[in-house]
Amino acid sequence: MNTSTEIVQLHGVSRFFGGVTALDKVDFSCRAGSIHGILGENGAGKSTLIKILSGVLEPSEGQIAFDGRAVSYRSTAEATEDGIVCIFQELSLVPDLSVAENIFINNPPRRFGMIDTRKQRQMAKDILARIKCEDVDPDATIRELSLSRRQMIEIAKALIKNPRVLILDEATSALTSNDVQTVYELMADLRAKGVACIFISHRMQEVDVLCDRLSVFRNGQHIKTFDKGALREAEIVQLMIGREIKAQFPPKRCKALGETTLSVSDLRWEDSLNGVDIEVRAGEIVGLGGLDGQGHKELLLGLFGAFRGVAGAATLKGHPFKPASPARSKQQGLALVPEDRKTEGLMLEMSIGDNLLLPNYAGVSTAGVIDSAKAGAAIKKAIALLQIKVGSADDPVETLSGGNQQKVVIAKWLMLNPDVILLNDPTRGIDVGTKQEIYLLMRDLVAAGKSVLFYSTDYAELIGCCDRVCVMYDGRIVSELEGDALTEEAIVAASLNIHKDAVA
Structure with a gap:
């Protein structure tokens, strides 16, 4: 196996959202048969990078090459057809469908033009065994499962697509220690079979255990790529944030x-x-x-x-x-900051300001009517308190980076003192x-x-x-x-x- 083959290459790739530059003339590549770690603060451009690679977004400028040929993905289906599969941090499972139905939701086995439910169930049992989730009933609904088990089902969905490039975006952050170890073993097995894994994690110990190469991003720019062990952890962190952490x-x-x-x-x-x-x-x-x-x-x-x-x-x-x-x-x-900010802490399509006010509408209302001046002042105070990086408080909260979304979840409760x-x-x-x-x-x-x-x-x-x-x-x-x-x-x-x- 030749692990020096660059299976994915980006040249001068940029992505603009209005006046915001999310990626700035990025050159990046990853090798077949390797695990490549992507490091950077929230908002550094990591999510935009993987969304472009997986067909969720198209670049505003620049070129992408896959396996030596120029490509331009306009959908995740096109990227998946080439073998680029992404496990996003936000789960894509349908809560009221079964485990088996979720795993094969895009391509269920068929017989005489109809979904072969018996075969689908057996195939689900096989992939569950591969990821050491034999305790999960293929007929159970996703809603019945813990967050860790849901994340493992998301991984199973990706594996059945036989990826040549597997992208994992914080895929271990919700897992139990046993499930994390299973993911480590799966990734090592994929690497041995020549699959390129792109691994995003904020846990430095995971990166140190798994990755062969590392790339640091900051403010939408590719700062540096290096082999594991070439830099000390303190040096890596300094590259990530642009300053020294004492x-x-x-x-x-x-x-x-x-x-x-x-x-x-x-x-x-x-x-x-x-x-x-x-x-x-x-x-x-x-x-x-x-x-x-x-x-x-x-x-x-x-x-x-x-x-x-x-x-x-x-x-x-x-x-x-x-x-x-x-x-x-x-x-x-009492105030509670829940486990999963996406599903339990935020209304993603609502504005940043409305999310901040959700627990405290009574405090900014007079005679049951929201006082716009009080509401605006409260929102401004909350944003300043946690230094939430926003363009406008009227923007949907889903447009924020993960770290800033978490700040919104915390800030909305602190407003209640x-x-x-x-x-x-x-x-x-x-x-x-x-x-x-x-x-x-x-x-x-x-x-x-x-x-x-x-x-x-x-x-x-x-x-x-x-x-x-x-x-x-x-x-x-x-x-x-x-x-x-x-x-x-x-x-x-x-x-x-x-x-x-x-x-x-």
Whole structure:
């Protein structure tokens, strides 16, 4: 296998959106039989690049060559026909169709001109086995699956198209650790078969494990391409953001904590929460750690009133608290930044301004009528608070980069001045610069006397950001770590419900 063959080449490719230059005279190529990492902050041009390669967008200028011949894709179907397949960060699954129907939605097996449902189901079982998702029923609807399993179905959809170039846009950001390992193995297998993989990730450890070559983009420009290991991580980050980052996490401020803001005792819900006891005080960030599926997300959603039938005792600011509904929890001073900003946190086709106002229309209304002056001032304040990069607040929120979309989700809740902020993996799929801004914001919030309950799948993030970390296993807190005891080894041991002495 000759891994030096450039299967895809871009020459002087630009893409303009009105007066905005999303890609600026980009030269780029990737090799057959290699994994090529694309790095850059949100808004650097990565998404525009892969949309051009996969036929979603046409370049405003420049040329594209595939396998040595000039091409011009006007649709994803044309790109797919050549073998260029993209797994986008935004899932394309139809929630009320079955797993099998989603996997073969574009090209189902047929018999006598009709869809062969028996063969489709068997083919779905085969591809599910390939991606180690034998536990998924091909007849189950997508709506029934967890976010991690939905992402794996998206990967299955791509693999059945037998790609020659597979593009993965943050395809591992929503996955469990086991599923991430499966994706690593799949990509290694594809590389060995001569497939070119283009891999976009904000997780530097993933890039270091997987990629053979790396390209850095910034402000729509291709900055540099180099072999893995040629540059140190600090040098790569500096290329990405155009400045030096001195510290990834802000210092934990030494300050006396306030009163207990939120207290939960023996919280239970179905099979997911099995007696959770936790306290969060004013002025601290409490992390939730552990393996995926141990009840972290259900705890946050349960506290916010998203579930019926939650049992147990809770107090909020010293008063009895029953999370009966999101509206009630919001009124009592809780805010939730959900796991999936695209489907749970934003109305993508609505404007940036309307999204920011969604939880707070009452605060900008008089006698039930929106006061345009109040609304405009609130929107302007929210955009300034989180330094959201917008052209106009009237633009659809879907036009923003992923990092700026996440800022909108956070800003709309901060407009309500909540006492307790529940964060469900808020930095998933965003760039290193925006992550730092969120870390600083969290510290600013607790410095102002707020409380933060923070779930993250990134152990380094938990250690760097949190004052305490409560590790969950089987729907309950099994360990509380702080100070010198807050280490990755201790989190992993507690995540597996192993006593510390067992791993010493």
